[in-house]
Amino acid sequence: MPLMVEKISEGTVIDHIKAGAGMKVLAILSDAYPLSKMAALIMNAHSRKFGRKDIVKIEGVFLDEKIANRISLVAPSATINMIRNSKVSGKRQVKMPDTLTGILKCPNPMCITNLERAETSFLRVNDRHLRCRHCERLFSPEELA
Amino acid sequence: MHDLVSIRDLGKKDVEAVLSEAARMEKMPPKKSGELLRGKLVSTMFFEPSTRTNMSFQAAAKRLGAKLMTFYPSVSSTAKGETLGDTIRMIDGYVDAIVLRHPYEGAARYAADLAEHPVINAGDGGNQHPTQTLLDLYTIKKLKGKISGLRVSLMGDLKHARTMRSLLYGLGMFGADVNLVSPSALRMDEEVIRETKGMFGINVSQTSDINLKGVDVLYVCRIQKERFQDKYEGEKMQKEFRVDLEALRGAPEDLAILHPLPKVEEIPPEVDSDPRAKYFEQAKNGVPVRMAVLYLASKG
Numbered sequence: 001m002p003l004m005v006e007k008i009s010e011g012t013v014i015d016h017i018k019a020g021a022g023m024k025v026l027a028i029l030s031d032a033y034p035l036s037k038m039a040a041l042i043m044n045a046h047s048r049k050f051g052r053k054d055i056v057k058i059e060g061v062f063l064d065e066k067i068a069n070r071i072s073l074v075a076p077s078a079t080i081n082m083i084r085n086s087k088v089s090g091k092r093q094v095k096m097p098d099t100l101t102g103i104l105k106c107p108n109p110m111c112i113t114n115l116e117r118a119e120t121s122f123l124r125v126n127d128r129h130l131r132c133r134h135c136e137r138l139f140s141p142e143e144l145a
Numbered sequence: 146m147h148d149l150v151s152i153r154d155l156g157k158k159d160v161e162a163v164l165s166e167a168a169r170m171e172k173m174p175p176k177k178s179g180e181l182l183r184g185k186l187v188s189t190m191f192f193e194p195s196t197r198t199n200m201s202f203q204a205a206a207k208r209l210g211a212k213l214m215t216f217y218p219s220v221s222s223t224a225k226g227e228t229l230g231d232t233i234r235m236i237d238g239y240v241d242a243i244v245l246r247h248p249y250e251g252a253a254r255y256a257a258d259l260a261e262h263p264v265i266n267a268g269d270g271g272n273q274h275p276t277q278t279l280l281d282l283y284t285i286k287k288l289k290g291k292i293s294g295l296r297v298s299l300m301g302d303l304k305h306a307r308t309m310r311s312l313l314y315g316l317g318m319f320g321a322d323v324n325l326v327s328p329s330a331l332r333m334d335e336e337v338i339r340e341t342k343g344m345f346g347i348n349v350s351q352t353s354d355i356n357l358k359g360v361d362v363l364y365v366c367r368i369q370k371e372r373f374q375d376k377y378e379g380e381k382m383q384k385e386f387r388v389d390l391e392a393l394r395g396a397p398e399d400l401a402i403l404h405p406l407p408k409v410e411e412i413p414p415e416v417d418s419d420p421r422a423k424y425f426e427q428a429k430n431g432v433p434v435r436m437a438v439l440y441l442a443s444k445g
């Protein structure tokens with residue numbers, strides 16, 4: 001018998017998260033939105049595509065572009081479903097953008113962006129690497145998220 | 146070219162333009178070159194000491210007829226906590242070009258974003274030192290007549306030496322055949338190698354011992370024994386990767402030995418008089434290359 005999780009009427013369902021990455025998605029959300037919002041994490045759900053997947057639901061929140069981009073770093077396969085009036089009103093696949101500007105901190109302590117208030121920018125090299133526009137070091141998406 | 150921040154910003158055509166301009170500068174009589182930037186002000190801002198690089202830039206600016214304003218961070222407001230951003234914006238208002246060296250990586254990119262006048266990166270921490278890369282390429286091309294197809298060995302601490310990462314990139318751009326020689330603990334970052342190979346389609350091999358057979362250029366950098374936890378291991382590696390006359394026995398007669406200088410134990414003084422030692426000539430090439438960079442950047 002499937003585990004029941006309350007349906008949300010207004011908000012976002014992030015589906016097709018690779019099993020195990022759901023916690024990271026939740027961490028990004030709790031960092032971005034004040035968690036008076038109700039959120040649920042479903043782990044290891046059955047998936048035709050992946051075998052197992054994680055799902056995150058958050059009530060009363062619609063993700064802005066910057067947050068969706070951050071999620072793309074930890075869950076590149078995720079789809080974002082917008083729920084309005086208990087119905088799916090919009091669906092899209094997250095996509096790692098070619099540049100991520102102003103949302104991430106550079107993990108390199110000697111990067112100028114950690115000394116001065118310079119806006120960070122990371123350029124996508126491939127699926128596994130992004131390069132800091134300032135210190136030019138390569139980071140994995142997980143390191144940056 | 147407006148700024149020179151990173152070798153990654155340059156395409157092959159840009160690098161070629163700098164190299165041919167440098168060749169022109171080298172031949173130009175001082176009277177003529179002294180007219181090129183007459184009336185311009187150049188500021189060298191060195192937030193960490195590097196006497197050689199600073200002097201090389203100053204010589205270049207003076208040979209172009211520019212006037213210099215040296216910035217001394219220790220006695221300026223930086224000591225009082227002024228940000229780099231504010232300092233750059235202020236100096237940018239006084240001069241026509243800024244030469245910046247700073248311990249933080251990406252400092253030159255940040256400065257170039259803020260300044261209206263050209264910013265030349267003279268080293269940003271462990272990241273880039275593009276005029277070094279350009280003078281390395283200039284030296285190789287001048288000595289060998291080409292870069293493409295040359296067999297170049299880069300040797301030393303390839304994990305930490307920024308000059309080597311940038312040089313690999315530059316050599317890749319021109320299609321050299323590169324062999325990386327280092328202790329296994331001090332190898333270059335795999336991803337940097339993979340990226341350069343993928344980008345330019347060059348051959349890059351890795352070894353842990355010196356074999357100079359068929360090598361055209363040997364580029365040496367220092368191995369700091371402090372990098373090794375085991376002191377004995379550190380000293381052993383320093384000895385093993387030393388280029389002395391013994392190591393050079395049997396090496397090609399037309400081998401060119403390069404080094405970014407200052408050198409310490411990795412090349413003993415006995416090698417200096419060997420005709421294959423080209424590192425002093427390489428250092429000298431820094432002036433025409435920096436003249437070319439300052440001139441091209443000022444021209445816009």
Ligand SMILES: [Zn+2]
Pocket residue numbers: 106107108111112113132133134135136137251
């Ligand atoms: Zn950085």
